[in-house]
Amino acid sequence: MRRKWHDFYPEGIPYDVEIPTDVSIYDTFEEAVGKSPSSLAVIDEELVMTYSELKVATERLAKYLYKQGMKKGDHVAVMLPNCAEYVVCYFALQRLGCTQVQVNTLYQSSELTHILNDSKAKWIVCDDAQVPKLKAIELSSEIEKVVFDAERDLFQRICFHDEETANIQLPNVPINPMEDVAFIQYTGGTTGNAKGVMLTHYNIVGYIIQNRVFYFLRENEEITLGNTPMAHVMGIGYLNLTIAVGGTYIIVRRFNILKVKELLLKYAPTIFIGAPTIYIALLNSDEIDDDDLKSLKICTCGTAPLPLEVIKEFEERSGAQIMEGYGMSEVLVTHRNPLSQKKTGSIGIPIPGVDCKIVKLEDRNVEVPAGEEGELLIKGPQVMKGYWNNPDETAQALIDGWMATGDIAVMDEDGYFFIVGRKKDLIIASGYNIYPIEVENVVYEHPAVFEACVFGVPDSYRGETVKCVIVLKEGQKMTEEEIISFCKERLATYKVPKIFEFRKSLPKTAVGKIMKRQLMKEELMK
Secondary structure, three states: OOOOOHHHHOOOOOOOOOOOOOOHHHHHHHHHHOOOOOOOEEEOOOEEEHHHHHHHHHHHHHHHHHHHOOOOOOEEEEOOOOOOOHHHHHHHHHHOOOOOEEEOOOOOHHHHHHHHHHOOOOOOEEEEHHHHHOOOOOOOOEEEEEEOOOHHHHHHHHHHHOHHHHHHOOOOOOOOOOEEEEEEEEOOOOOOOOOOOEEHHHHHHHHHHHHHHHHHOOEEEEEEOOOOOOOHHHHHHHHHHHHOOEEEEEEOOOOOOOHHHHHHHOOOOOOEEEEEHHHHHOOOOOOOHHHHOOOOOOEOOOOOOHHHHHHHHHHHOOOOOEEEEEEEEEEEEEEEOOOOOOOOOOOOEOOOEEEEEEOOOOOEEEEEOOOOEEEEEEEOOOOOEEOOHHHHHHHHHHEEEEEEEEEEEEEEEEEEEEEEEEEEOEEOOOEEEHHHHHHHHHHOOOOOOEEEEEEEEEOOOEEEEEEEEEEEEEOOOHHHHHHHHHHHHHHHHHHOOEEEEEEOOOOOOOOOOOOOHHHHHHOOOO
């Protein structure tokens, strides 16, 4: 079906794409190996692997894990930092038909206990730094462990030197891409325990094909600088995409400005991924010169919206385009700004194969016209299978094939979409609807502001009132009166924060997303 946003598709991009129902994630990997055996696949500091070397390592690890007893359908928790071991393990598990359970290395006892028990993981693959955490928690059933040591001795022996697996024959594992779950990605759990998003092989292959087509990604030429944890859906998504096009994935173990500068100059990456805090840090660093960024072609941001002032400055300095888009664990990526005609501040238009609509907040059965706010609903090949072991939450989120995102959006007359807030984050003060993202964008315009977070706090008279927490740039000063005056010149009076707080830093998740819920919780405890 033709939609109004199709008018803005660059020439050569189809409105729809055919997603094969018989191709698995491992199939895409093997195809890349066949096309580019000698090309660089993964760079992890001193460890560099070509596609043929990555394939050998993957097959050997798969045999090792199979010998330990792993088999199709097993849930295998992977709690590794960004490293080559993660990449090899991921493709080895896909070869065996296992379901990978994503576990962030920063998780502590309560988070680990919930995820490992809820996922019913039979195995956990981790490094030796995680063992004390695992010993300190109570699990509902015993989990077998595969531990990689910090010196990489086991990894090196299995994947590069061990001939014990040479005589092991891996079984031919049939994969049903439409049904078989490739990995479970747990959400942040902002409203209670985290939910496990089930993403199938079909979901991931669809994501690969859609983004490859929409961005005209070149075979064997793209180099991705992976600043995001691969335990996050954005990180594992770009890993799959880069490998599928025969590109090179540069692993950034931990974001460090000098390290990123070194990698930019040494490898000239074309694709850059990161959270808003990474872009803000680069812009405010004296170590980064504009010329350092010149190899970049496509920059994408995930976990949270990127302030408009940051987008403008980064694009001016780098010459690259920050391709604003939209995604979430449950749908991967659904919207992107086309390279030919972007609208700054918009999440762009639905990518090929995606349909969406905006419905009334109080009635999802009623679609609203262009220009009117409502909840964003999405349909496409990348929409999750459901929440693991949680039929009630699945039924609330998936409605006749549509994913109810919980985000409030507006579609303009051209078919471009704009996120104006989260249903849960909406502030209602004296009957007025206030969206934190709008206020944050204004605050970020002030040259002294480094980071900002806006949220609602209870107010006995107004119902809620607006609070803004600010981190200033190093060496900058600001009074509350100054920022109030600044906001009043740019916002309706009812949107101007009534409470300001200045801090040295803001709490963040492992991927650099500001933890708004924690700030709200702290406020309630005062």
